Amino acid sequence: MTELTVVKLGGSLLDDVQLRDLAIGAIAERWSVNPNLVVVHGGGKNIDKALAAAGIPKRTVQGLRVTDARTLEIVTGVLAGNVNKSLVSQLAMSGVAAAGFSGADGDTIQATLHPPIDGIDLELVGQVFASDPALALTLLGGGFLPVIASLGMSPEGALLNVNADAAAAAIAIATGATKLVFLTDVEGVLDTNGTIVPSLDMSGAAALLASSAVSGGMKPKLRACLEALAGGVANVVIAGPSRHAASLAGGEGGTHLVAA
DSSP: OOEEEEEEEOHHTTTTTTHHHHHHHHHHHHHHHOOOOEEEOOHHHHHHHHHHHTTTOOEEEEEEEEOOOOHHHHHHHHHHHHHHHHHHHHHHHHHEEEEEEEETTTGEEEEEEEOOOOTTBBEEEEEEEEOOHHHHHHHHHHHHHHEEESSSEESSOEEEEOOHHHHHHHHHHHTTTEEEEOOSSSSSOOOTTOBOOOOEHHHHHHHHHHTTTTTTHHHHHHHHHHHHTTOOOOEEEOOOOOHHHHHTOOOOOOEOOOOO
């Protein structure tokens, strides 16, 4: 098998039709040249809308969604249902044979209950600890692009809401991917002056993570980058809309992270 790339699609990106089209187009273009991709996705904005419609307030701690039982029902329906299947449909219209499933299938994303953060219980949020790549690799071997929703399963069989960035990192490590690309709605990691950082090693990323420049959803994203690099993924990229196609093809732009 040729070198594998794992692509993570951000939830904010998926909520914008134009940006979503750009991302899907970049994936389809890359697939036509090298059909060796795995897509992992979240769906935060879509979940926010569904929760609001159900009268459930959004609660997050350091970029992670507090998830009670009712929230998990909605998260599951949105991620594994609407978002996943709409991505499969759009990829099909772009000429890509895709197969969608959730990380709970085939032990693809394995997680335990996340410990409290700042004394706050995240409830049914999972902390990813491993990934079984068998299902994704089987689909790839059959000529299908795996599209994986960020849900996980505990060793006891409990369904858990997991951060999509952490899920993508675990899948990249397990599949032996050489590259992990985060396609987002921002152009890269910003420093304390609001300037894009073009490249980071692990120590630089850790320092930036501890700084005031990184907040909200970028915190779990940078943590996932560090986990992927530590797990043997050689190249990690965070790229915005203007660099989606280039980042998948190995071009410049965005923020590139390497182990050393």
